[in-house]
Structures are given as structure tokens and as C-alpha cells.
Amino acid sequence: MNAKTVLPAVGMTAVSMVLTLAVVMMWLGTAMPWPVALVVGLGIDGGWLATLAYERRLAAQGDHSTPVTVVGWSFGAIATGVLIAHALTAEASTGAWLAVAWLPIAAKALWLVHGLWERTALTGEALDAIQGIQQEARDEAAVARARLRAEATTEETRLTAVTQAGARVARVQARTADTLSKAWSTLETARAGEDTGRALTSVTTRVTPGVTPRWELPVWGPTEPVTAFALETAPALTDGELDRLVDQIRHSETPALSYREMATRFRAAGHSASEVRLRAAWKRMVA
Known part of the structure; x- marks a missing residue:
């Protein structure tokens, strides 16, 4: 040059x-x-x-x-x-x-x-280093672009599959609802018909003499919600109380219990704590 x-x-x-x-x-x-x-x-x-x-x-x-x-x-x-x-x-x-x-x-x-x-x-070594850095940057950019395109394609495929599955579920639910509606309509027609009661009575009179059966078919209509049980929420344990319980259960046997055994006995005793707090208390006691 x-x-x-x-x-x-x-x-x-x-x-x-x-x-x-x-x-x-x-x-x-x-x-x-x-x-x-x-x-x-x-x-x-x-x-x-x-x-x-x-x-x-x-x-x-x-x-x-x-x-x-x-x-x-x-x-x-x-x-x-x-x-x-x-x-x-x-x-x-x-x-x-x-x-x-x-x-x-x-x-x-x-x-x-x-x-x-x-x-x-610049020297040849410096030019080679610059070219290597530029090539590395181009490679990283190409890999990042390919990763983004692959993730976008995967997400698009997943959304398409979810949408199609949802559409199939909706179609099945619609067909099921239509079938149930027709079945209940048929039952309602049978229950309300005059000939249905007389026919059923004539059949059962010979089996149960002196007993007039009452035929009540199920009615499809509104339902009354069941009252939920009132559950008393136990107060949350403080860190100190939780540490004492964990240490007490852990050393209830010799040798000391493992974390899995301690957690099982802790919950079996009716105590309540999140997994994160329980594991943190375990780590504090073990330390």
C-alpha cells in the first residue's frame, strides 16, 4: 500500500x-x-x-x-x-x-x-484483528436475527394451533349444546304429553297393584347455586414462628429430617406457608 x-x-x-x-x-x-x-x-x-x-x-x-x-x-x-x-x-x-x-x-x-x-x-495484525471483530459482530447479528425469526415463526405456529384448537372446541360445544337442547325438548314433550302418563301407568299397574306411579321427568332449567362453605383463614405465620416450627419438626427425630419430610409433616400438622417462605426458613435453620 x-x-x-x-x-x-x-x-x-x-x-x-x-x-x-x-x-x-x-x-x-x-x-x-x-x-x-x-x-x-x-x-x-x-x-x-x-x-x-x-x-x-x-x-x-x-x-x-x-x-x-x-x-x-x-x-x-x-x-x-x-x-x-x-x-x-x-x-x-x-x-x-x-x-x-x-x-x-x-x-x-x-x-x-x-x-x-x-x-x-495500520499494521497487518491490527487490520486482521479489526476484520475479525467486524466478522464476529456480523455473525452475532446474523444469529440474533435468525433467532428472532425462529421465535416469531414458533410463536405464530403456536398461536395458529391454539386458535384452531379453540375453534374446534367451540364447534364441539355448539354441537353438544344443540344435541342437549333437542334431547331436553324431546323429554319435555314426553313429560307434558297426556298419552305418556296413561301408557306408563298401564304398564306399571300390573307390577305394583294399587300404586299409582308419578312420573316426573327431569326438567332443564335454572339451578340454584350451592352456598359455599365459610372457611376460616388461619393467620399467616411470622418468620420467627415459622423458623421455630421448622426447627422443631426437623429435630423431632434423630437423625434430623430432610426438607421433603419436614415439609410433609409441616403441612400435615395443619400449618400453612408458601413454598418460598418454607424453604427460606429451612435454609436459615440449617445455616
């Missing part, structure tokens, strides 16, 4: 420096001796290269210098200005020269991107 960011920056910097030197030689070569134009071009490229080298050394040390950065961008701006001035004063190929005038600024931007990558780069 280091080569992917540094090689474009190095290549664009080299092209920019060659273009700057060539433009200075062509532009100033007509107005001054070519050795002077060469010195000017090399001065621009040399200053740019020196500031760039200094910036890279500071970056390798984890440091940064704002003045050096400003000087480096200044050399890049000078090179860009030289290329733009040459393009505007050239009699031919003005568009072509303007098209390459941005290369010095682009080279500086690429070095900036490379520096940002160096400050945020």
Missing part, C-alpha cells in the same frame, strides 16, 4: 520538475543566456526538492513544520505560475501547456495524501 501512494507522487513530482526546467529554458532562454535560465530552473526545482526532502524527514520522525510546508507549497505555486505564464505567452499550443500547468500543485497534493496515509496506516 505504501508503493501505491508514494509512486504516483514521485512520478508526478519528476514530471513537474522536468516541465518546469524545460519551460524556464524555453521562456527565459530568449531573454538571457541559457546558463542563467538553467540556473533559474534548477533553483526552482532544487528548492522544491529540498523542502520536499525536509518534509519527508520530519514526517518519518513523526513531526511537522508549518514554515517548511508553506515554503514547499510556495515552490509548487511558483512552478505552476511559470507554466501558466509560459502557456499564456506561447504563440502556439497554449491549451496544451495550460493542460499540464496543474502538475506541480497535483504533485504536492499527492505528497499530502501519502503523508495522511502514513499517519493513519
